[in-house]
Amino acid sequence: MSKAGLLWTSRLLRWGLAAVFALAAVLKVMDPYRFAEDIRNYLIMPWWSLHALALLLPWIELVCAAALVINKWPAEAATILIAMLVVYIVVLSSTIIRGIDVHCGCFGKYDTSSAIVVILRDFVLLGMAVGVIVVSRRRRA
Amino acid sequence: MKQIPAIMPFVARILAICVIGAVLAAVVNAVSPVGISWLPRREGSALTNPDALRQVGVSVEQAVAMLEESQTVVIDARSAGQFADGHIPGAINVCSSELPEAAEPLYEVLPAAEDMGEMKVLIYCQGQGCIDSVRVFDYLSELGYGQSLRVLTDGFGSWRAAELPVEEGQGS
Numbered sequence: 254m255s256k257a258g259l260l261w262t263s264r265l266l267r268w269g270l271a272a273v274f275a276l277a278a279v280l281k282v283m284d285p286y287r288f289a290e291d292i293r294n295y296l297i298m299p300w301w302s303l304h305a306l307a308l309l310l311p312w313i314e315l316v317c318a319a320a321l322v323i324n325k326w327p328a329e330a331a332t333i334l335i336a337m338l339v340v341y342i343v344v345l346s347s348t349i350i351r352g353i354d355v356h357c358g359c360f361g362k363y364d365t366s367s368a369i370v371v372i373l374r375d376f377v378l379l380g381m382a383v384g385v386i387v388v389s390r391r392r393r394a
Numbered sequence: 395m396k397q398i399p400a401i402m403p404f405v406a407r408i409l410a411i412c413v414i415g416a417v418l419a420a421v422v423n424a425v426s427p428v429g430i431s432w433l434p435r436r437e438g439s440a441l442t443n444p445d446a447l448r449q450v451g452v453s454v455e456q457a458v459a460m461l462e463e464s465q466t467v468v469i470d471a472r473s474a475g476q477f478a479d480g481h482i483p484g485a486i487n488v489c490s491s492e493l494p495e496a497a498e499p500l501y502e503v504l505p506a507a508e509d510m511g512e513m514k515v516l517i518y519c520q521g522q523g524c525i526d527s528v529r530v531f532d533y534l535s536e537l538g539y540g541q542s543l544r545v546l547t548d549g550f551g552s553w554r555a556a557e558l559p560v561e562e563g564q565g566s
Contacts, residue, residue, distance in 0.1 A: 282422065284491070285430050290441055290525050300442035304434045308423050313415035320411060329407040 254391075263388040267321040270381045274334065275318035280360050281311035291358025295344055296351075310337070321385065331385040338379045345372050428491070439535065440528045440545075446535075447528065451547035454556045457516055460544065466514045467503055471526035472550070474564070482518065482553060483561040490519070490529035497533065507538030515539060518546035518553070 254262070281288045289307035292298055298306060313333065320330035341359075345368045348355050357364050357371045366374070423429040440447035452460065460466050468485040470477050477487040486503065489496045505513070515534065519526035527545045534543055546553070554560065 284428060285423070286428065286441070286529060287525050289430065289434070290528060293441060301433060303442060304430050305432050308419045308430065308432065309416055312419035312422070313412055316411050316415040316418065326407045326411065329404060329411060332404075333408055333411060 256392075259388060259392050263324075263327075263385070263392060266381050266384045266388060267324065267327055270331070270334065270378065270385060271318040271321040273378060274314045275322075277360050278311040278315040278318065280363065281307070281358070282315070285311075288358055291356055294353075294355040294358075295348060296353065297344060297347070313337075328386045328389045331382040331389075335379060335382045335386075338375050338382065342372055342375050342379070345375070435532075435536070440531045447531065447545060450531070450544050452516070452544045453547060454552045454558070457518075457544070457546050457553075458558065460514055460516060464512055464514050466516050467500070469500070469515060469517045469530055470550070471517055471519045471530040472524075476520065476550075478562065478564055480554070480560040480562050481550070482516075483559050485518075485561075487564070488530055490526035490533075493529065493533050497530075504539070507542075510539065510542045513542060514544055515542050516544050516546060519549050521549040521551040522547060524549055 285304070285307045288311065289303040292306055293300075293303050314337070317330040317333050320326050345357070349368050355368070357366060357368070359366075359371060364371075423432075434442045461468070468482050470481045470485040470487050471490045472481075472487075473489050473491070474487060477485075477489075481487070486499050487496070488500060504510075504515070517527045517530050517534075527549070531543055531545055534540075
């Protein structure tokens, strides 16, 4: 791929990923209590961690989104997002296996998608995050 | 072996992103009107202890009986708009996302927690699993009203489905 092609592929992947995570993060920051309840509903995390996770996760997502937009440490930000997405996919899959019908909580109260749809969406985002790392390595090479 | 030192700055930058996120979370949460404590309560909290909510959940039939048999304050934990569209007659609107200010009208009708006696508080929101009731439940539970609280398990939807009386407007 040409240099210009790599540049624009990198930009589109970073900006697209950043937009999705920034929106998700802002909606959760606006209502941490709701997000804490969404986390609780997965019946995985201990009670004492609910508030801390509800406060921390959106802000880490937001910092990652900012890093992707300004192209500062994009591979590191993408790595964190990959780790988060893998956890989300595993946890969501477990809800299907356990037969629990939960509200994803990914976009606050506005996200009413089913677990399957959210998992598919997470795989697309996972692909984009891997793409950010691959493209940023190629551009450095 | 050479790869180990090479990965260290990468890991350090990942940790830096997490630390920046944590610092921002702490600062914003400290000043945010919707801020929450880092460590939730366990006792009497419906958020961290779902059993607490299960124990106080009532069906529509039980709620009707409660309203007939005991002195009950009804709290609609939904937004003002939803409240205006229809609510249980006599309910007080305590919009959960506007706590603690939204709870002020309550203090005119609720005695101190230790003076509640047989008096009950019925909280509801839109439907089963809605969070507004949980929020108001936890708020009042923290003020000491835990023993008097009941939550309409299936929410206002079940009240409507049972074709029970509904009041419209902002209430008195």
